[in-house]
Amino acid sequence: MIIRFVPGFQSIIDQEKPLRQLFRILQTGNIPHAQLFTGLEGVGKTEAAFKFAMACNCRKAKIAADTISPKAGKAKLNFSSKLPCGECPSCRKITSGNHPDVIWIQPRNNQIRIARIRELHGMLALKPYEAGSRFVIISDVHHMNVEAANSLLKVLEEPPQHTFLILTAHHLHDLLPTITSRCQHVRFLPISRVTLINYIKSQADMSNLDAGLLANLAKGSLSKARQLATSGWLQRRAWILNIIAADPVRVKSVNSLTALLAFSEKLAQSKEKLVEALEILQTWFRDLIVFPSAPEKVMNQDRIRDLQRIAQQTDMHDKLSCYENIQTALDRIDGNANPRLVLDVMLINLLGFKHEKDCGYPV
Numbered sequence: 001m002i003i004r005f006v007p008g009f010q011s012i013i014d015q016e017k018p019l020r021q022l023f024r025i026l027q028t029g030n031i032p033h034a035q036l037f038t039g040l041e042g043v044g045k046t047e048a049a050f051k052f053a054m055a056c057n058c059r060k061a062k063i064a065a066d067t068i069s070p071k072a073g074k075a076k077l078n079f080s081s082k083l084p085c086g087e088c089p090s091c092r093k094i095t096s097g098n099h100p101d102v103i104w105i106q107p108r109n110n111q112i113r114i115a116r117i118r119e120l121h122g123m124l125a126l127k128p129y130e131a132g133s134r135f136v137i138i139s140d141v142h143h144m145n146v147e148a149a150n151s152l153l154k155v156l157e158e159p160p161q162h163t164f165l166i167l168t169a170h171h172l173h174d175l176l177p178t179i180t181s182r183c184q185h186v187r188f189l190p191i192s193r194v195t196l197i198n199y200i201k202s203q204a205d206m207s208n209l210d211a212g213l214l215a216n217l218a219k220g221s222l223s224k225a226r227q228l229a230t231s232g233w234l235q236r237r238a239w240i241l242n243i244i245a246a247d248p249v250r251v252k253s254v255n256s257l258t259a260l261l262a263f264s265e266k267l268a269q270s271k272e273k274l275v276e277a278l279e280i281l282q283t284w285f286r287d288l289i290v291f292p293s294a295p296e297k298v299m300n301q302d303r304i305r306d307l308q309r310i311a312q313q314t315d316m317h318d319k320l321s322c323y324e325n326i327q328t329a330l331d332r333i334d335g336n337a338n339p340r341l342v343l344d345v346m347l348i349n350l351l352g353f354k355h356e357k358d359c360g361y362p363v
Helices: 016-028 045-057 059-068 089-096 114-124 146-157 193-203 208-218 222-230 233-244 254-267 271-290 301-313 316-334 339-350 355-359
Strands: 034-038 102-105 134-138 163-169 184-187
Touching: 016 045, 016 184, 034 045, 045 089, 045 102, 045 134, 045 163, 059 089, 102 114, 114 134, 114 146, 193 208, 193 222, 208 222, 208 233, 208 301, 222 233, 233 271, 254 271, 254 339, 271 301, 271 316, 271 339, 316 339
Parallel strands: 034 163, 034 184, 102 134, 134 163
Antiparallel strands: none
C-alpha cells in the first residue's frame, strides 16, 4: 500500500472549513478517539486522514512543540501547510505505507466483513510498535456489513490507549447511529466547479467547453475529474453519442437492430468501461428531460443542437422510460448480471424496437 500524496495539507484543495477544524485539533493536542470524515468520493477525505496521522507523529512537529512549550505536552503550532514535514522517518513510512502503527482498512469487493474487524481487534490488543499515536483509517465504512459494524462498535466504545480511529463515509445516514454518535464529525464539501475546471486544464490540454463538461460530470469529485481528464473519456463519449444521437429515440428497422447489437457487444467487453458508458447514456437522457424547461442546465452543452432536435421528436414519457431503463441496467450490472444480456435488453427497450410489429413477422 503506497500513499502517493505530497507532504503537507496544501495538496487538499477547496476544503478550508474541515481543514480549519483539523488544525484546531492539532493545535490543542486534544485528539478525539474517533473521527468521521464524510463527503463525496474524491474530495480528499482519505488523504486528509493520512495527513492528520502524519502530523500527529511527525518528528519535526514534536520538536517544534517541545521548543514552544516543553512542559505543556500540547502542540501550539501553525499546521496550515508546513506540517507534516514528509521528510522525517515517521512521515516517510506513512507515505510509503510501511508504518506499523498506521492501519488502513478498505472494502474488498465493495464490502468490509467481520473477519477484517476481528483481525483489527487482534492488532489493537498489542501496544503501538514505535509511534506515540497509533491510527486506524477505515475507508468507506458504509460498506461494512452488520456484523462488522457491531464488532467495530466495541472498539469505539473502549478504544485502546494511544489509538485513534478515522472513518470515512459518503453520508452520516449511511451508518448506524450508534457509530456516528461516538465519532467527531468532520464534513468535506464538494469541490467547486471553477476549481475543477482549473484542475482539469492543468491535467490535459483541452478547451474551456470540454473542461466545463468534465467538471459538470465530476459532480464535485477531484478524483472523478482526474479520471475523466486522463482516460480518453471525451473520445469515448463522442463515439457513444454519435450512435445514440444519430436518430430520434425510436428505431424502426432490422438493420438498426443489428447495429445496436453490435454496439452492445463492444460495450460489454469491459465491465468498468460499461458502467462509464451507461453513465454517459444516462446523462444524455437526463439532458433530454431537462432541455425543454431549462436548456441552460444541460450537461452536454456542446451537443445542444442534437438535444434540441431529439427533444422535439420525443415525448416526456419516452425520455423518462429511457432514463429508467438505463438505471435498471446499472442496478443489474451492479448485481453481477450477465453484462451482454443486460445491454441487449436495455438497448432494445431504450430505442423502442418492437420486432413483431415493425418487421411484420414473429421472432
